Amino acid sequence: MVRILVVDDHAVVRSGLQLLLDGKMGMTVVGEAADGDEALARAAELLPDVVLMDLSMPHGKDGLTATAELKKLLPDAAVLVLTMHDDEGYLFRAIQAGASGYILKSAPHEELLSAIRHIAEGQAYLSPAATKRLMSDYLDKMRGGELVGTYESLSEREKEILAKVAQGYANREIAEQLFISVKTVETHKSNLMEKLNLRTRPDLVKFAMKKGLLNFE
Structure with a gap:
């Protein structure tokens, strides 16, 4: 059973994710948190296998900071960033912070389930939409003779x-x-x-x- 902690500042989103994930493909939501500080406390208490992490949370620690601290606290817990930010800057920073995956909130439910399964098995997962955006931006820069370094x-x-x-x-x-x-x-x-x-x-x-x-x- 894949134990999941859902972190998002919107209660409706947390409830919706619990309804979507509980009992699907051997998954169970063991807890939820509304900000990064609460996420760290709940993770230490519940020891989840996967943490679904929002990035933009106005109160407490943001998702990037929480991810970095969570990986120090629980190195074996996999973090899947679930966000509305379709931007290569956030993508790079999430990976640097220790996230195992990055998926957009606009993704189909089936893709989210697949992403959770992938990172629970120790694999990395990058949303096709995020990959397409990343490659498109990179190619645009190359064609325009813009920066190659990062x-x-x-x-x-x-x-x-x-x-x-x-x-x-x-x-x-x-x-x-x-x-x-x-x-x-x-x-x-x-x-x-x-x-x-x-x-x-x-x-x-x-x-x-x-x-x-x-x-x-």
């Missing part, structure tokens, strides 16, 4: 500098904020632009906007 290829320091350059900070200001030399900032900036195949500052700003890095708070 945000995930950057070091944490390069990501910091990317965000600050895009926000308009000068090299000296960045150096002061990060307590490093101006030369080091310049080196990181050169390296990250080479990795991302970016040539100009507007290109860098455009890339940062797509990744949601322009937080001026």
